[in-house]
Amino acid sequence: MSGGWNTIESDAGVFTYLIEKLGVKDIQFEELTTLEVSELQALGTIYGVIFLFKYPSGEKRSDTPKDGTYDHEAANTLFFPAQTIQNACGTQAIVSLLLNREGEVEIGKELKEFKEFAGDFPPELRGETLSNSDLIRETHNSFARSSPFIDETTRAATEDDDVFHFIAYTSINNKLYELDGLQPAPILHGDCTPTDFPSKIIPVLQRRIARYPETEIRFNLMACVRDLRIRAREIGDEDGLELQEDKRARWLWENSLRRHNFVGFISELLKGVVKAKLDEGNGAYDKWIEEAKARTKKQREKT
Structure with a gap:
C-alpha cells in the first residue's frame, strides 16, 4: 500500500514547480488578489483556476449543488476522479484541470500514461488510482513543509480543526465546469468558451464566497496560465521577462526552504x-x- 499524503500550501511557486516535476511544460500558476475580470485577462492564455476555501464542517452531500447542476454523464466522459484520501485535494485539483485540457497543454509522458491507464475507470476507481500513484504522491509530498512536530498522514482531524479544500474550475468542450472530487459529479455552470472564461468564472466565485459570513476572508485563488516568460519573450518585454525570472528564482529558494527542518x-x-x-x-x-x-x-x- 502507498504511503500517506502530506499537506501542501496554496502557493503559486509550489504549484508551478510541482507540475514541472510531473513533466508539465510551459505552464505556471499565478495568485490572484482580486475578483476582477481584467486581472485574469491580463494573464494571457488561461487554462483554469484553483480555488481554496474553508470546507463547511458537517455539510451533507445533496442531490443538487448550491450553484450550477451536476453533470453525471460528464463524470464518466471527463477526467473526474473522486477524492478518496486526505490531503490530496490540492494535487488532485491540479491534475484534474490539466488532464482535461490535454491538447492545449503539454502534460508530459508520465501524466499522459496515467490518464490513458485510468481514464476509462469510474470516478471512484480513478480516485483510488491517483491516490496510489507513487509518482504523483511522492512529487506532492516533496513540496510539503517540513515539520518535526506533526505527521499529517497519521494525525486524526478534530472538530476544532479548520479544514480547507481545493477545487478546480475550467472550460471543457465550451462548458464551465467545477471539478470537486468530494462531489458526485462535475458541476456545470453553463456555456463558456476558453475566451469567455475570465468573465464567466468571476460571478461563480463571487456567489460562492457570498455564501460565507462577511468575516470569513480565508480564500485563495490561483490561475493556471501559459508560462508568462514565453509571452514576455514573444513581445520583447525585457523588463517583464526579468521580473518573471526573478520570481522563479524566489520560488525556487522558498521551495528549498520548505524541505528543511530548522x-x-x-x-x-x-x-x-x-x-x-x-x-x-x-x-x-x-x-x-x-x-x-x-x-x-x-x-x-x-x-
Whole structure:
C-alpha cells in the first residue's frame, strides 16, 4: 500500500514547480488578489483556476449543488476522479484541470500514461488510482513543509480543526465546469468558451464566497496560465521577462526552504548564545535572564 499524503500550501511557486516535476511544460500558476475580470485577462492564455476555501464542517452531500447542476454523464466522459484520501485535494485539483485540457497543454509522458491507464475507470476507481500513484504522491509530498512536530498522514482531524479544500474550475468542450472530487459529479455552470472564461468564472466565485459570513476572508485563488516568460519573450518585454525570472528564482529558494527542518539549527544557535553568556561570567547569564523577563513583563503591560 502507498504511503500517506502530506499537506501542501496554496502557493503559486509550489504549484508551478510541482507540475514541472510531473513533466508539465510551459505552464505556471499565478495568485490572484482580486475578483476582477481584467486581472485574469491580463494573464494571457488561461487554462483554469484553483480555488481554496474553508470546507463547511458537517455539510451533507445533496442531490443538487448550491450553484450550477451536476453533470453525471460528464463524470464518466471527463477526467473526474473522486477524492478518496486526505490531503490530496490540492494535487488532485491540479491534475484534474490539466488532464482535461490535454491538447492545449503539454502534460508530459508520465501524466499522459496515467490518464490513458485510468481514464476509462469510474470516478471512484480513478480516485483510488491517483491516490496510489507513487509518482504523483511522492512529487506532492516533496513540496510539503517540513515539520518535526506533526505527521499529517497519521494525525486524526478534530472538530476544532479548520479544514480547507481545493477545487478546480475550467472550460471543457465550451462548458464551465467545477471539478470537486468530494462531489458526485462535475458541476456545470453553463456555456463558456476558453475566451469567455475570465468573465464567466468571476460571478461563480463571487456567489460562492457570498455564501460565507462577511468575516470569513480565508480564500485563495490561483490561475493556471501559459508560462508568462514565453509571452514576455514573444513581445520583447525585457523588463517583464526579468521580473518573471526573478520570481522563479524566489520560488525556487522558498521551495528549498520548505524541505528543511530548522529545529536543529535553532537549537545549536541557542546553545551558542547561552554558552557565550556563561563564558562572560560575573553573573552575565543571570543578568541576561532578568533583562529578558523585564522586557516580557513590559510588553505584556502594553497589551
